[in-house]
Amino acid sequence: MQKLIEQALAGNQRAIARLITRVENSEEMAETAVSALYPHTGRAHIVGITGSPGSGKSTLVNELAKALRKRDQLVGIVAVDPSSPFTGGALLGDRVRMRDLSGDKGIFIRSMASRGSLGGLARATSAVIKVLDAAGYDTILVETVGAGQAEVDIASTAHTTLVIEAPGMGDDIQSIKAGILEIADILVVNKADHPGASRTVRSLKTMLQLGQGMSVRHHGRLMHVRAVSPNGNEGAWKVPVQETVAVKGEGIEALLDTVLAHKAHLQATGEWLEREKVRSRQEMEQLLQARLMARLEMKVPAEEQMALITAVAERKIDPYTAVSQLFTLISSH
């Protein structure tokens, strides 16, 4: 394991790949690897790419990676696809759209199955990102599972989150719903050559303006509307709407400029550290949860747990009382 970590730090792709497998399969391996690698992490710009299935995430990742390579950056890609809730199997097909990237030693692509996680990423995704970060990849593109409205884990994992929309996916009211659109640092309307694209751009821009302070004329009278979100403050990042046609490579350079501008903004305002804190908090909470569950398994035999579960199901005790009893058992030495 120690040798594998050293080789991964030196950028050996086979070692990186094997280390990722171990980190993905075992909590203990993840602990050993991340403890050793952590001092070498924190350099990479982590860029999340999310959006509904078929919006063009993989194709966009492919194009962004090519553009980043032209700017001499080493690029790591983590692409997550869903696991079957029934068999646990998965079909990881993101590489199909990334064939242009093969043969370039400056790119490392890893497909991951979500393995039961519901937030759009896999449980081990943050650990895998750390492996790539420590191995020296400058930018890490993280592509989520095709997301609907609520898969927002990426926002606390990435520094910069791109939400990809394709034209014709719903009416204006979809764009003011809570959830995935709120986590965007950059909104991308892909397939911008399709009919309806300008309408999608317009409704997204209107949605963004609704959150910002502005003056409007209403029946001829000037009215001031106060900002509803803290992001409406002066000097804050204004979420842009960018149009791309990923299959033709159109709009990619401009999008990459915006991604890098967002990075510069985070670093200039100190928000980079704030985001690291959010990420660290979430990561620690997850690890703590996992450890609590492990301690539960250790301290309370399965039959005893089952007896409590049955008692709750039969309405003999309530779930709060049952958990209090479990908690006492966990806390005992």
Added chain:
Amino acid sequence: MEGSHKPRILIAKPGLDGHDRGAKVVARALRDAGMEVIYTGLRQTPEMVVEAALQEDVDAIGLSILSGAHMPLVARIMELLAEHDMLDVPVFLGGIIPNDDVPKLKEMGVKEVFGPGASMEEIVKFIWEAVGAKAD
């Protein structure tokens, strides 16, 4: 959910034929058998196949070839696997392969060849065993 090693299988279509139905059917069957299948799509070069196998750290490689070019393609893939010290990863083959070529392919290091008559159960069983043997 934790600590379990899910077999990771690469399903690739090297060469120039555009018939990927067989590869997709096998990929789907392996998925349903609980494996994680990395599907690369059509027209892969041997270099692309081996690079994907390396980065994805797969437990087995399945190749689907219907173009008739299986001898040179497999030879090159085995050569590249040897270069990367990856000959411990079992390779299996599916597609239209003349019977006479099967022993030669096995000599090159291919573990098994599945023709058009192969049943899905047979393929899934073979891979479970091949992967089990590798996962010491």
